[in-house]
Amino acid sequence: MTEPIRWVYAFIDRPVKEFGPACDFWTAVTATRASEPRGEQDEFVTLLPDGPDACLKAQGVCGQAQDVHGQAQGDGGAHLDLAVEDVSALVQSALRLGAEVVADHPGWSVLRSPGGQLFCAVRWQGESARPPVVAGTTGAISRLDQVCLDVAPALFDAEVVFWADLTGWESLRGALPEFHLIKPPATLPVRILLQRLGTARPTSAHLDIACSDIEAVRAHHEALGATLVGRGARWTVMRDPAGGTYCLTGRDPHTGSLPG
Numbered sequence: 001m002t003e004p005i006r007w008v009y010a011f012i013d014r015p016v017k018e019f020g021p022a023c024d025f026w027t028a029v030t031a032t033r034a035s036e037p038r039g040e041q042d043e044f045v046t047l048l049p050d051g052p053d054a055c056l057k058a059q060g061v062c063g064q065a066q067d068v069h070g071q072a073q074g075d076g077g078a079h080l081d082l083a084v085e086d087v088s089a090l091v092q093s094a095l096r097l098g099a100e101v102v103a104d105h106p107g108w109s110v111l112r113s114p115g116g117q118l119f120c121a122v123r124w125q126g127e128s129a130r131p132p133v134v135a136g137t138t139g140a141i142s143r144l145d146q147v148c149l150d151v152a153p154a155l156f157d158a159e160v161v162f163w164a165d166l167t168g169w170e171s172l173r174g175a176l177p178e179f180h181l182i183k184p185p186a187t188l189p190v191r192i193l194l195q196r197l198g199t200a201r202p203t204s205a206h207l208d209i210a211c212s213d214i215e216a217v218r219a220h221h222e223a224l225g226a227t228l229v230g231r232g233a234r235w236t237v238m239r240d241p242a243g244g245t246y247c248l249t250g251r252d253p254h255t256g257s258l259p260g
Contacts, residue, residue: 002093005167006124008190009081010147010207012058014242016043019060021225022076022242023047028224029209030056030144031134052129055189056144057081076244078147078205079117080192082167083124090121090166097162115151115159116203130189133253140216143253146208148193155203156180156196163192175258176233183256191256206244208235210251217248234258 014022023034023045032047032054047056061076084090091101091109098114108122133141151159163182164171170183174193182192193208211217214236218228225241235249251258 002166002168003084003086003089005082005084005169005184005188007053007055007083007127008184008188009055009057009083009122010144010190011079011081011120012047012056012076012207012244013061013078014058014076014240014244016041016060016062018242019043019058022240022244023058025224025226025241026056026058029134029142029221030131032056032131034058049131052131053127055127055131076242078207079119080147080190080205081120081122083122083127085124087121087123094121094166097165098158099162099166113159113203114162115149115155117149117151117159117205128187130187136216136220138213138216138220140211140213140220141253142209142211142217142248144207144209145189145253145256146191146193146210146249147205148195148208148247149203149205150195150197151203152197152200154200156194159203160194163194167192186255207246208249209246210253210256211248212253214248214250221248 012026027034027047030047032049035046035048038044043060045058046054048054094111099111101109102112103110108120110120112118133143135141160180167182172181172183174180178196180194218236227239229237229239235247237247239245
């Protein structure tokens with residue numbers, strides 16, 4: 001049995017040269033404020049809500065080359081931090097399931113999933129209060145509540161099994177055949193969605209925001225410097241001011257579920 005996941009953080013990875021604008025944008029759209037920077041290069045910040053526990057963090061990565069753990073990032077992406085009482089137990093579970101350790105630090109470890117996605121095992125600090133939804137000026141509400149892993153076809157099935165087994169969460173087929181949801185208990189703030197790509201390329205991840213009204217949220221984000229990339233069946237692809245892509249999805253911000 002794997003170590004129980006007590007809390008989850010979505011990590012926003014953006015190039016160092018654009019880290020300031022990225023933090024300005026993401027704090028604005030999530031109704032948070034940036035903590036004091038930390039890390040050897042002041043590369044980490046936590047996005048702090050007013051009252052509840054944080055579930056979002058941001059990292060400055062080294063431009064088009066590598067992040068601080070040596071992982072190619074391009075224009076940045078996202079990753080997960082899984083918070084547990086016993087970090088070493090989660091690491092051992094991940095290794096048994098086919099992951100590898102990228103870096104060990106006091107109290108936390110960086111790992112790579114069998115399909116190539118970086119994530120971190122970190123020590124739980126007692127977080128338990130999920131941040132509320134964010135209300136926009138038009139009345140639309142939203143919540144950044146999902147990290148989507150974009151996985152090549154040949155790696156998809158194994159990656160689904162890995163994340164389901166590692167977390168112990170409910171494993172559900174998505175509304176479309178190319179999606180699979182790893183659904184946490186309602187008390188946890190971030191879900192995992194896996195998307196099977198149409199072509200082979202390295203695994204990556206992006207952020208998803210649940211929206212009561214995608215078009216209203218899109219307009220708000222554009223006013224803050226984001227740009228429209230394209231539209232899908234139930235989502236809109238956006239690019240933030242730092243060049244990172246993310247999706248606005250037509251899900252209930254309170255529950256994460258699709259309408260109906």
